[in-house]
Each structure stands twice: as C-alpha cells, then as structure tokens.
Amino acid sequence: MSDTPRGPWSLTLDDLLATRTMELAVHGDDLAVSVGLPSPELPPETAESVIGLLARLAVRRHGQAAVLRALSRAERAPESIAAF
Template sequence: MSQTRSCFLATAETTLKFLDRPETSRAWDEPSALPEFQVSGLVAHTLSQITNPVVALQNPKPEQETIGLFDHFERAAWTTPDIHNEANTGIRQSSDKMAEKGYEKLFAYAEDCYNQLVTDLPHTASDATGASPTWPHNLSLDDYLRTRIMEMVVHSDDVAQTLGIAAPTFAPEAYDLTYWILTRLAAARHGHSAVIAAMARGERATGSITAF
C-alpha cells in the first residue's frame, strides 16, 4: 500500500477520535468558527472526507477525464473567498443534509466507512482513480486521498477553534502534505515573493497569504 494511502488511514483514524467527543455533541446545533456553518454541518463535512472515498471506490467514473492535483484546485470554484457562491453554498447544504443523520448515526456511518477503507485500500489497484460525487473529473486515487488528508487537517483545526480545545496531533506526513498543498495554492494566489516574505522576512510581509 502506498505511503499516501497509509497516511490517509492514519489521518482518518485521528480525525474520528478527535471529533467524537462530548464537546462536539453538546455544541451540535451551535454556530461554528466558519461563517454560515453550524457545528453539525462542519463536523459532517469533515467526516465526509472519510465517507466520500468509499463512495468513490464503489462508484468509479471511468468516463470522466483524470487531471492533476493542482489542475483540480485551479478548477475548483470553492477555493474563492466568496462563501456564498454556488459551490460553497452547495458544500454547506450537502453537509447539513449529512448532519441530519444525527450525531450517533453520523459517527457510526463514518466509522463503518473507515473500517471499509482499512479493508479495501491495501488491495485497490495502484492506477485507481477517485472523485467526490459532484466533481466533473477524476484524480488518481492517491491524489484524491491527498486532498482528503488536507481537508481533515484543516477542518479539524476549525473544529478545535470552535470548541475551544487543542487541535489533534497528526502524523508528520499529514502536515507535510498539507503544508505542500497550501503553500503551492498560496503562491498561486499571492505570488512567490509574498509567500517567501511572509514566511521568512516578516519586515517585508504585505498581508495575508491564505491559500483560499
């Protein structure tokens, strides 16, 4: 099994253990740290990074073109700051729909999906592809899982900020991958000089270098 697939499973395990806690249940219907997202929707969206790969493996879309990892981000409408555009609104709506399962059923479903992936990923072809349900294109399966790892790391931090607790500690490989993706996206959005200055020359930093 590839290092990416092993990293994904480890990240998913950490995410499940972190999210399934009394603080999450108590705050279920409260606003989250993300605008327009309740805790329930944010948690459901984070767990979808574990459940959607099962859907992807069970329902491959060979008719769709397979593109590169950063080509995917260039095409993604949700990466813009406009949280009310069609893509971001759709993400919140689908997350809220998923959260309607309720806390216990949602976590049971996510746990079942995780266990399914533990069984399936080691035996999935190296040239397999993956895509979330609404995507018009595929990624290689490992690239798809890389996007899921980044999402889990970022959104777990969102949940931690929401609940006022410490963020989980992921494996170094998960952070390395997340920083690689976010740095590449930040440079594409703000330029290499802005990113370098913000990270190495604070006196020349000109402002935010957020990736999204």
C-alpha cells in the same frame, strides 16, 4: 453506468487523497477551535503533505515572493498569504 469520469476534469487517486487529507486537517483544526480545544497533532508525514499542498496553493494565488516573505521576513510580508 459508465466508468468514464464526467465533467471537464478529473482527479488522480493521489490528488483526491491529498485534497481529502488537507480538508480533514483544516476542518479538524476548525472544529477544535470552535469548541476551545487545541488543534489535533497530525503525524509528521501528514503535516508535511498538507502544509506543502497549502504552500503550493498559496504560491499559485499570491506568487513566490509573497509566500517567501511571509515565511521569512514578517516586516515585508503581505497581510495574508492564505491558500484559499
């Protein structure tokens, strides 16, 4: 078997770990909500990494102005700046 990545793209190890950490954080929150428990508290470094990734994705999807307004001026914010 070849060690060459298959497909049109590949992830670095850092990117793979960042996306998996984000998935664990989001799905952990989903699971907690589904059973009526508080969302698990993430270590500060993990929370910063996950929130930073989601913010970058939201900027890519909605633009800088929409994200800036949503985080600073609720009255001018778009309805949603969801990263997905």
